Amino acid sequence: MPIVYGDLDGEPPDPVSFRTVHFRAGTVFPPRRQTWGELNYAIQGVAEISVEGVTYLSPPQYALWIPPGSEHDAITRQDIRYVSIYVAPDFCSELPQQPCTLDVSNVLKAVVADFELRGIHHPRTPQDMRLAMVIIDQIGAAPRFDRYLPTTDDPLLAPVLARLQQNPGDTRSLSEWAKSVGVTERTLARRCQQQLGLSFNHWRLRLRLLTALALIEEGEAIHRIAQRLGYSTPSAFIAMFQRLTGQNPTAMRRR
Secondary structure: OEEEEOOOOOOOOOEEEEEEEOOOOOOEOOOOOOOEEEEEEEEOOOEEEEEEEEEEEEEEOOEEEOOOOOEEEEEEEEEEEEEEEEOOHHHHHOOOOOEEEEEEOHHHHHHHHHHOOOOOOOOOOHHHHHHHHHHHHHHHHHHHHHEOOOOOOOOOOOHHHHHHHHHOOOOHHHHHHHHOOOOOOOHHHHHHHHHHHHHHHHHHHHHHHHHHHHHHOOOOOOHHHHHHOOOHHHHHHHHHHHHHHOHHHHHHHOO
């Protein structure tokens, strides 16, 4: 039975507000719009949020930015500990105007952790207001991706990515993939950065994580997931999964 979460909007920002909440697996957030911007990221687990009909995933080191007025809804497929930062409309003009995935900086995380430790939901003192402005600056400066797993129609790169998506466990090196499409390793690496904003290995790691999440949801055994994703041992897969999500895949599958 899904759990419908009632406190949808949080506290209105003035000029920002913060909350950190633990959501149980199966929590559903019905569609809504807000007049302010919203940055969401998971401390533990993986968030799945639909914005204007497009689904975004954000593991811990990546956040999802939702501009003011964007319709969004969400579901938690596993237990998740989650941060939401709300930004007043007047401060959103210099922030992304489209939904996007952001690479969350350690500076932003540290300020939010400090506010949580002190129970600050709205900055009131001059010192806390300055820290809040740092967060807004960090959102504006963060590297942006259209999606957690970027795509491209580049004629050189797209066929390689398509073959990897068909078989995420393919362990061929960048050099071997470059040879298969008739270019140098350096050329293919440069194309990845230009078209995806990521290195080849980083993109493949994200693909494996998303594949693992889908297989866990289907009830696949952990050792079989490790095999399918090209890991020599289940422990190597588990280490990757914990590093990217902050959770153990076995515990996630049980829940």
